[in-house]
Amino acid sequence: GNVAKYYDSAALSTTQAGATGVITWELICRADSFTALGYLLDQRVANTQIIMYVDTGGEIGVNIMGASGVVASFYDATSDMSVDTDSHVVVTYDRDAQELEVWVNGVYIGGKAGGFSGVTSSTTNDCIIGAGNGSGGQGWNGAICSLAIYPTVLTDTQIADHYAAL
DSSP, X not given: OEEOEEEOTTXXXXXXXXXXXXXXXXXXXXXXXXXXXXXXXXXXXXXXXXXXXXXXXXXXXXXXXXXXXXXXXXEOOSOOOOBTSEEEEEEEEETTTTEEEEEETTEEEEEEESSOOOOOSOOOSOEEESSOSSOTTOOEEEEEEEEEEESSOOOHHHHHHHHHTO
């Protein structure tokens, strides 16, 4: 079924990326279906936004926005996830190196390097897991088993180790 959890922004906040310039989001999820666009994570207000979503084909997308609009965006046009299967999704962001990377099940699937600026302001909106923030009809149809947010960029080895430990 659909899940939507609201968390206080003091605990889960994009301000880590705004302050230090680096952040990693890691989650384990399972889709019941891909009948509609589903948000895994959404936190936005004013000039700061992070959205992780999966489209109707099981492809993953990530948008990070700053004052000038989308500052880092990635969409993988191949099927990354399967219905009724646990998926380990990791997104790393490094403002100074201008790198956004996306990993699924311990494998780097792509990202964006260069040509964007960092998240420019902090957000006080709650972090919503499994739904869009103020955008109806974008709930995640499945389960989100765990979420971790790190104030650093996890290395390739750390990501592979986390996946292997599942």
